[in-house]
Amino acid sequence: xxxxxxxxxxxxxxxxxxxxxxxxxxxxxxxxxxxxxxxxxxxxxxxxxxxxxxxxxxxxxxxxxxxxxxxxxxxxxxxxxxxxxxxxxxxxxxxxxxxxxxxxxxxxxxxxxxxxxxxxxxxxxxxxxxxxxxxxxxxxxxxx
Amino acid sequence: xxxxxxxxxxxxxxxxxxxxxxxxxxxxxxxxxxxxxxxxxxxxxxxxxxxxxxxxxxxxxxxxxxxxxxxxxxxxxxxxxxxxxxxxxxxxxxxxxxxxxxxxxxxxxxxxxxxxxxxxxxxxxxxxxxxxxxxxxxxxxxxx
DNA sequence: CTCTTATGTACTTTTTATTGTTACATAATA
DNA sequence: TATTATGTAACAATAAAAAGTACATAAGAG
Numbered sequence: 465x466x467x468x469x470x471x472x473x474x475x476x477x478x479x480x481x482x483x484x485x486x487x488x489x490x491x492x493x494x495x496x497x498x499x500x501x502x503x504x505x506x507x508x509x510x511x512x513x514x515x516x517x518x519x520x521x522x523x524x525x526x527x528x529x530x531x532x533x534x535x536x537x538x539x540x541x542x543x544x545x546x547x548x549x550x551x552x553x554x555x556x557x558x559x560x561x562x563x564x565x566x567x568x569x570x571x572x573x574x575x576x577x578x579x580x581x582x583x584x585x586x587x588x589x590x591x592x593x594x595x596x597x598x599x600x601x602x603x604x605x606x607x608x
Numbered sequence: 609x610x611x612x613x614x615x616x617x618x619x620x621x622x623x624x625x626x627x628x629x630x631x632x633x634x635x636x637x638x639x640x641x642x643x644x645x646x647x648x649x650x651x652x653x654x655x656x657x658x659x660x661x662x663x664x665x666x667x668x669x670x671x672x673x674x675x676x677x678x679x680x681x682x683x684x685x686x687x688x689x690x691x692x693x694x695x696x697x698x699x700x701x702x703x704x705x706x707x708x709x710x711x712x713x714x715x716x717x718x719x720x721x722x723x724x725x726x727x728x729x730x731x732x733x734x735x736x737x738x739x740x741x742x743x744x745x746x747x748x749x750x751x752x
Numbered sequence: 753c754t755c756t757t758a759t760g761t762a763c764t765t766t767t768t769a770t771t772g773t774t775a776c777a778t779a780a781t782a
Numbered sequence: 783t784a785t786t787a788t789g790t791a792a793c794a795a796t797a798a799a800a801a802g803t804a805c806a807t808a809a810g811a812g
Binding site for chain 1: 747
């Protein structure tokens with residue numbers, strides 16, 4: 465299965481937007497991510513709705529951050545993307561009403577749910593500013 | 609994305625095999641899971657390799673449990689299926705060597721890894737016997 | 753023995769989710 | 783008003799997973 469990397473890409477873009485003074489066009493972002501401008505617009509739409517970014521039309525237009533990195537958590541970005549499916553595995557539909565199947569579903573649902581909660585709680589605890597700080601450290605290390 | 613439900617299906621089958629005195633044919637299992645016998649054989653192949661089940665050819669043949677439910681954990685079944693991908697989301701390949709991307713990958717890898725470890729640890733802590741016990745409780749409740 | 757019923761597996765087809773593309777509308781600026 | 787952006791619906795292409803086909807092998811029934 466090819467995994468959904470919109471969260472990774474979106475964070476990548478947001479941090480670059482933070483660095484950049486001018487608005488970034490979908491075109492430019494698409495080139496950076498090696499994808500199509502329309503795909504970029506689609507992905508950013510959810511972030512615009514929540515006012516994490518704004519888009520401007522016409523000359524000199526493009527995408528611009530409207531919040532501080534400290535005030536955006538991973539969870540917020542994840543949710544702005546429509547809370548994409550976390551797990552690649554999921555239950556079979558117990559159409560048959562089989563009790564064995566029901567017991568299996570119950571047991572696994574519990575475990576999966578714990579993992580989901582941990583993941584989302586960690587997402588909520590990390591702001592984009594922290595990732596940006598990691599980036600600054602990397603930059604120092606490699607001396608660029 | 610349509611999620612992989614082999615783990616669910618396989619547990620379902622193993623518990624039924626435990627109930628059944630005679631070996632279950634791939635045909636019968638396929639009917640139960642609403643799928644093809646060949647799909648069943650493919651899925652069970654990993655379990656056979658690890659001697660959780662055995663298969664017999666010819667008349668009266670089929671699949672049979674060769675271990676006690678207490679002695680099989682969810683983790684073992686998961687691994688017998690080839691340790692399928694857990695998460696539906698994964699990192700973008702940082703072909704460009706961008707440090708921002710590297711920082712994002714690093715931060716998210718850490719979080720995802722914690723969730724993975726929790727999930728697998730829980731899998732290791734649950735035996736099929738426990739799920740079977742849940743099933744017995746459900747059976748009591750519904751009085752079948 | 754040989755017929756039937758099973759599994760084993762390589763190969764092929766189908767399905768489906770995602771991604772990418774095109775087309776055209778809208779808006780802002782030079 | 784020409785150009786450069788975004789916005790979005792509709793459509794096409796792609797690729798990964800699952801399902802199915804065909805045929806080989808093996809075991810037991812008669």
